[in-house]
Amino acid sequence: MSIVSRTAPHVAAVHDLSGIGRCSLGVVAPVLSAMGCWCSALPTAYLSANTIFPPSGHFVFRDLTGEMEGSLDHWEELNISFDALYSGFVGSEAQIGVVADFFRRFRREGTVVLVDPVMGDWGKPYRTYTPAMCERMKELALLADVITPNLTEAAILLKEPYENAPKTEAGLRSWLERLSLEGKRSVILTGVHAGEDRVGAACLDRGTGEFSLLTAREEPAQFPGTGDLFASVALGALLRGKALEEAAALAVEFVAHCARHTLEVGTPIEQGVQFETLLGELV
Secondary structure (H helix, E strand, O other): OOOOOOOOOEEEEEOOEEOOOOOOHHHHHHHHHHOOOEEEEOOOEEEOOOOOOOOOOOOOEEEOHHHHHHHHHHHHHOOOOOOEEEEOOOOOHHHHHHHHHHHHHHOOOOOEEEEOOOOEEOOEEOOOOOHHHHHHHHHHHOOOOEEOOEHHHHHHHHOOOHHHOOOOHHHHHHHHHHHOOOOOOEEEEEEEEOOOOEEEEEEEOOOOOOEEEEEEEOOOOOOOOHHHHHHHHHHHHHHOOOOHHHHHHHHHHHHHHHHHHHHHHOOOHHHOOOOHHHHHHHO
C-alpha cells in the first residue's frame, strides 16, 4: 500500500477549493508538500467559503465537472503518472463517475488510492449530498486501497442509523471489518470517542488484519476541515512507508495539536484549525 521513493511521490488530489476557510485543497496541498509530496490538484468545485460560515444571502458555488474531464484528457496526453490518487468532496453525482474513471485510467501497479468519502458529519449528510450521491460514493469507495470515513459517513456506507455508531472496541472492530469488505481495503475511522475527553481514530490494516485505536485529548470545539487535514497527514505518512497504524497515529496527534493551538490563539472556529505554523512537525 505504501511506497518509498527518492523523488517526491506524485499525488493527484481530487478535492474542492474554498476561497475562505482552512479545508479541502487549502489544507491538502500544503500538508502533502510539507511531507515531501508533489501535489497536483484536480478541483471538483469552487466555493467562495466553506459551508460552516454563517449564510450571508450570497454564496458562490461553481461546479467544475467539465474542467475535470478536460484535465484528465490533457494529463493522459502528457503521459502523467501518479503514486497516489486521493479524492475528497465532490459536487455532484456525475462527478463521482468522473473520479471513478480517473482511478481506472491512471491507476498503475503500486499506486495508492485513498478515498475520503466526504458525505456528512454530526449524524447528517451535507445539504449538497443526495441519496443518489451517497449510493455512488459507495461505488467509488470500492476502488480504494484505504478509506477514511468519519462516523456519519461510515453509517451511510453501512446503511446503519447514526445512533448505532459503536462505542466499544468490539463494536468498532465489527464496523471496521464490515467497512473493509472482509479485508479488501484498509479503513481509518475518524471521530471515534474512547473514554472521557478522548477522541481519535480506529483503523484496520488490510495487510495484517491488525486493529488499532489511537486517541488524543478532545478539545472543546468542532472545527471544519479537520477531516481533510487528517486524511492528508495519513496519506503523506503512508507514502513515506509508514504502516497504517503509524500513519493514523501521526494524523491524530497533529490534528489534536492544531486544535489546541487554534484555541490558544483564539481565531474563529469557522476559519478552521491554524496548521500553517505547525507544518514543520511533519517535515
